[in-house]
Amino acid sequence: MQPSTPTNTHSNTVALTVLRIVVGLFFIVFGKYKVFGTEFTLHGGFEATLRDFIHSGAYPFMVPLLQAILAHAATLMAFLVAYGELLIGISLLLGVLSRVASLFGLSLMLAMWLSGGYPGPHAAFWMYWGASLNWSILALCFVVLIIGRPEDLWSLRRLRTSRRPH
Numbered sequence: 001m002q003p004s005t006p007t008n009t010h011s012n013t014v015a016l017t018v019l020r021i022v023v024g025l026f027f028i029v030f031g032k033y034k035v036f037g038t039e040f041t042l043h044g045g046f047e048a049t050l051r052d053f054i055h056s057g058a059y060p061f062m063v064p065l066l067q068a069i070l071a072h073a074a075t076l077m078a079f080l081v082a083y084g085e086l087l088i089g090i091s092l093l094l095g096v097l098s099r100v101a102s103l104f105g106l107s108l109m110l111a112m113w114l115s116g117g118y119p120g121p122h123a124a125f126w127m128y129w130g131a132s133l134n135w136s137i138l139a140l141c142f143v144v145l146i147i148g149r150p151e152d153l154w155s156l157r158r159l160r161t162s163r164r165p166h
Contacts, residue, residue: 013153017095020150023141024092027105031086034078046078050115057116057131066115084108092145095155102145109139 034040050070054063069077084104091101113135119127129136151157 013149016144016148016150017153017155019141020092020095020098020145021154023105023138023145024089024094026138027085027089028093029089031082031084031089034082035086041075041078041082046081047074050074053115057118059114059118062114081108092150095151095157098150098155098157099146102142102150106139106142106146109135109142113139 034045039045047070050066054066054070058066085108088101088105088108091097092105113132117128117132117135119131123131
């Protein structure tokens, strides 16, 4: 294992920053169409996704929860998802509260994974991992952002703290 040198440390900081910004851009795109369009929130897009999950993708223990959301809080949950995705993206892009945003992003990815990534009761072990790819990759990105120091470079937080008088 190589000792940490300023060059290695800087390369890791740049890599983590690029990851933060790229994931932020993805979530801005995801959230933007949901917040500024009405198909997802007001015209059945969220409900259709839930129905699809219930019928063909949810882990069995998630089905009652998804049915309850569909029956009692679909519109509210659609708005929470839409604005949540947009706020996660903005937070990551700007480098403000990135770890908090990543915690919410990880929670969302885990919920999506459990709601839509079930390959069936008789699937081979590897199929569980294959079925999770839509969400597990982003979940791992969020884990890295939670563990690391994602705001050390190119962030508003870093800019604000560097301008404070000492």
